[in-house]
Amino acid sequence: MIGSKRVRLIPVAEDASVTQLELFFDLVLVFAFTMVTDLAAEDPSAVNVLRAFLVLAVMWWLWIAYSWLGNVVRADEGFTRVAMFAAMGAAFIAALAVPEAFHDLPGGWYGPLVFAIAYLAVRLVHLTVFWLASAEDAQLRGQVARWALGSISIGTTLLVVAALTSGAVQIGLWIAAIAGDMLWTLLSGDDWRVNSAGHFAERYGLIIIVALGESIVATGVGVAGLPISWPIALGSLLGLAISGLLWWAYFDMAALAVEHEFRRATGERQIRIARNSYTYWHFPMIVGIIALSLGLKKVLYYVGDASHHTLHDALTGIPLYALYGGVVLYLVALIGFKHYATRQISATRPITAAALLALIPLAAALPALAALALLCAVLVAMIAWETVRFAENRDAIRHGA
Known part of the structure; x- marks a missing residue:
């Protein structure tokens, strides 16, 4: 006391x-x-x-x-x-x-x-x-x-x-x-x-959930008041899936691996993990999620507002860069978050981030809903590959196997 x-x-x-x-x-x-x-x-x-x-x-x-x-x-x-x-x-x-x-x-x-x-x-x-x-x-x-x-x-x-x-x-x-x-x-x-290392890690995990929750809210608010239709339903589900995949990318292994190192660390090393991995590297994650929210909001506006847009209209400019760039920034921050604490980098995430940047010109030529589906497909491929490729490591981190 x-x-x-x-x-x-x-x-x-x-x-x-x-x-x-x-x-x-x-x-x-x-x-x-x-x-x-x-x-x-x-x-x-x-x-x-x-x-x-x-x-x-x-x-x-x-x-x-x-x-x-x-x-x-x-x-x-x-x-x-x-x-x-x-x-x-x-x-x-x-x-x-x-x-x-x-x-x-x-x-x-x-x-x-x-x-x-x-x-x-x-x-x-x-x-x-x-x-x-x-x-x-x-x-x-x-x-x-x-x-x-x-x-x-x-x-x-x-x-x-x-x-x-x-x-x-x-x-x-x-x-x-x-x-x-x-x-x-x-x-x-x-x-x-x-x-309490556990309390600290939990606190930052929860703020990621808060931000991802806001991205879901932004998706829903973007079409609030519009009559439900298949483009709105599909776009909303794709947005929800992307938020869920980002949740998976953080919580499935990365957050647990960093927390284990954080708990084992002592003295200045533990303080530096708290400051650098959590306080500093989580900020670009939050920025990436909010940028994604902006992109999702614009996509849903495109597919839902038939008086100003058609389903063939492409997402361009800052909303497109926010959609794809937000996910890239999130992945880069996840890499930095894990690397500082564990000194480990999985090649899958840098490759995925680079692929998304390379796909932006293609996404700019596609209808907005197709660009959103392409983003979701790339993230599904990343998570599926990691789940299969790192199955043993995943079991060890999550279940102590």
Whole structure:
């Protein structure tokens, strides 16, 4: 127990699981991911997609802060419970302000500043609880102090300044805020704590499920209100299948192999796996899934809106690159995630990623639904090959055979 009974913080046990309050917290991220997808889909231009990416990066950095905190003190006990609800409120306001993160809409509060201040509030709540949690741990207290010195001042201050600017200067400040925050976290030291490797791995696995769930929601919302038809049914099932195949690619072997190494590691090596394999390599996975969501949404719009498109229309431009490129980015991040922890790379996934990039010109010439089916077929081939080719390794990892 840390602190007095009035401000009680309960350390996370080694065999802990993710708490229900942490899952509740993640619902805010579900909404934020949806808002980011909508922001990109509203105007799929290069500049607007960049803005959506930057908002996603900020919301990701918000989430990872609490993934580390929840591994040190129980999220659902004592003062931390109250802090989590306060952070959820501020994060929800930030998510609501996503459409206005870069430019204010008529009426109401000034959107960019609301987003920046809400984000600042979430970070300050996190810092306060971490500071209290490190009261009896000099090493952790030093790490928190070093991290906060640069991370809070860079990441949050530049966003507040960016809210008062516009155009290229505003985007430049956002990039500087995110890059500076991520770089400072990397360089600020390895004196963090991982109280429960199982809890930490589970937390990141669940956020992958959250993101994949958002891709399914985006697929359904894209055709909401349209009369059901065979193109909509087929496109929806293909989208669901692709999300399921990405789930398989992560959870069937890769996540378990990394978790086994993570549990065996100690000291700085364990901290670095937590930071690099999980915190850093999971971000491009999330970006890839959100990009996929944008592509799926556009495909379903093409096949469902007969007044503007026909079944022969091809998916082109940024939506096509988001559809295929999102899956490629996800696979590349999976390779990096596993390699950092295990030093192993399966040739199947780099080959699949390269094949998908090579198939983009063909996909651009096909009807949108056919391009989606081609993407699904390539992923089915990858998963089927891995399941047969690595059957013994798979049994060993999953069942200890």
